Amino acid sequence: MTWQAAHLVSRKDETAEAVTLVFGVPGWPGHLPGQHVDVRLTADDGYSTQRSYSIAAPDHGAQVELTVQVVPDGEVSPFVARDLVVGDPVELRGPIGGWFVWHPQSTRPTLLLAGGSGIVPLMAMLRARHEAGNTAPMLLVYSVRTPADVIYADELARRAQHDDGLTVELLHTREAPVAGGRPPGRLTREELASWIDGLGVGSDVFVCGPTGFVDAAADALVDIGVPARLVRTERFGPSGG
Template sequence: MATDPQRAAIWRDASVVDVRHHGDLAVILRLKVPERVVHRPGQHYVVRLRAEDGYTASRSYSTVSAPSDDLVELYVEKVPDGEVSGYLSEIVEPGDELEVRGPIGRWFAWDGRTPALGIGGGSGVAPLVSMLRHATEIGRPELLSLAVSAWTAEHLPYREELEEFGALVALSRQKGGSRLDAAVIGAIADPGATAFVCGSARFTLAMESHLLSAGQPSESIRVERFGPTGED
């Protein structure tokens, strides 16, 4: 019998159930994945596009949905001239099918049973929202602390959901806003928790440095980096 990792490695044709746009910044896709392997918060899916001539392009996107959700939710940030994000944000409609593979990743995955600190910048909040939803559904919100950053309120995905959960929100380019600086991170660092940091290279390097300076054990810090996004 195939194990979950073996099953997760199989490419499947997922049906697009819902398409919602986050302004001009991104698109939120909800997919029905046949014979879905239940993910852990923090894991991701690979979406592959295939042209008629056989050319393929693929990108990875974190799951936003809770493991209990029947559908897989992905937050796809629009990237200038992006092959995959452009198609997903401008062409895909409900009823379409997409090739997907996942869930993937064990390093940046929360078990939902131990304390966790999530720090995300811009679209890097996506896997943290999956953690938030899971913690809420299992009745253990006290296990998860969140701090998130974006340029403005409009640039922060899932802002209302994050605020309702009690996340610390820093808006660096909004009037009266703030940043996740060394003092802020020092106040929330928790040596007894696993720290999940997600965002651009610049953001994650700064957050990791702040955590280490605050005494967060290096072995407790897990980082996921990607390209430029709306945070600093």
């Protein structure tokens, strides 16, 4: 893979700390839902730094859509999310990854487990499913701290209502909506077992989020009988930013 010149085409605020950025990338080779890219920034004095970001949308030709959440004290994400303006240049390298990918023609039941900004590559899968007219059973379980932290909130509500075979479950760990039925709390083994019961232990599973969330969910899934080979994971390490 080589670095490719890109420029920012548009930006959209998703939450107070997350923004979606669309980059124009001439000659982009295409990608699958779940893959990611490296983004490199270079200052006028020649200093450069790079970070990896998941792609938020299916392949749309010469455009790459990323959703970036600000990492406190991060070196790259605050600039990318808050200071990058339309027309600004960056370099992209990718697509990267061949294991954590979902194929739009899949007919297998699928469970998607997202923690925080781990929703980003899973959103690419939901969007690809919609665009392909795929109606195979898919359940997204999205764990966030508070209702204000839900990325893509409006679109998720719309897709849950209109996309055949898609179910969206929002879990809040610190503050739940007043009208919500589930009290705040972390994802439980019992909840996972119930969802797997509905989909079947042979379902494909994609888990993305902070390392602690991913490890706990993956261990619980294997404990309740899901074959480890069907559990695909993507972790956000503590050194990102």
